[in-house]
Amino acid sequence: MEIEIFVPRTEDELFEFLETNGHQSKLVSGATDLLPRVWRGQEKPVTLVDVSRLAAFRYIRREHGVVRIGALSTLSDLTKNKFLGNQYEALRRLGLIFGSPPVRNLATVGGNLAASSSSEDLIPIFLALDARVRLKSKTTYREIPLEEFIRGKRTTTLMSNELLAEVSFSELKPNSWCTFDKVGRRERVIISLVSLACALTLEHDSRTVADVRLALNRVRGKLPERARETEKILLGNVLDEFKLGEACKALETELRLTSDFRASAAYRTKVAQNLLRDLLRHCQERIGQEGDLAA
């Protein structure tokens, strides 16, 4: 297979290369998604640009109430990170349900987001965290909501001379919890049939919903999205069995799922409702147990 490879050692080398060659290149870091597609002939780049050696884009830090994650941070970096508190359970859960240890050691945050499909676990999580992405080029950068970055299946708004450099989000407030779960055909190493990320903030009574963000791997189409209509049902209300029931009904109405060879729409919808109920309850319990957490 005639593919060239370029391994930049510095940011300057990368962006200089992308200015003139970006349109016929594919950026690759962990390559866990892209390489199999290249071998199957589904992607035919002239050049692969392997950015995995650019350590400057591998970090997790907090600055002025914002969590910033370098796009070349691996899934292992994310899941083993002791820096983000218990509230970010969604990220720690990935240490159990994202791939396997060797894959987590290789796969990167940026690669998962840029793959832009309903199979990418990080997208619902970062949508629930209301994240933004930083797209960097030779002379400038721009930050846009993750929702705007994802345009279609395997299509993003990344320009040919840009690198997805960072994902960031405002720290979770006190009395908040963010978790994630996915359901597939087995326990581990699964492509999600349904996945749900839930970020819940309760008032100090630990019952009334101050804020809630729900993101699933599929809502109206075949891409991860927020379930905003369902969120509205919950906002400002006491999270009790009645309201959970209403939210499940709202989700059923909001979802426009389709059947495929993996699962039927009816199954996916039912599983989504079950996950919604379970994860909201779980978040509520954890907030109640952990008390008034600092972010």
Next chain:
Amino acid sequence: MVSVEVDGAERLLDVLREKLNLKGPKEGCGRGDCGACTVILDKETVPSCLVLAARLDGSEITTIEGIGSTEALHPLQEAFIQAGAVQCGFCIPGMITSAKNLLDSNPSPTRDEVREALVGNLCRCTGYVRIVEAVMMAAERMRSQ
């Protein structure tokens, strides 16, 4: 230290097997799902079928060939034999590589931790029970050495 020229999109697995004649890591799926190609790259396990060789300048790689020897088996290899954890053998290089990496950082794993560490190594023969027993046995022996 070895020096080898690699082609543009050549995988680490291909370089190991075809250019360095290290046949331990196996191609099972080519997608990072089965674990038969697992090696240790700079102290972390990776699926070598998904690693572009060109990025590895200066990296340290351990394959099954670097774990024990025919003359002096690693405790894991001894334990796998004694526990009856090997049938066709195809998954074993990857299994032992992953197990070694686990024990390097966690010398006293629980059974659940062993299972989680090996979740990326599929075996169609054994049903995993004896594999987990072997790793626990090896861990105990290594702790007592």
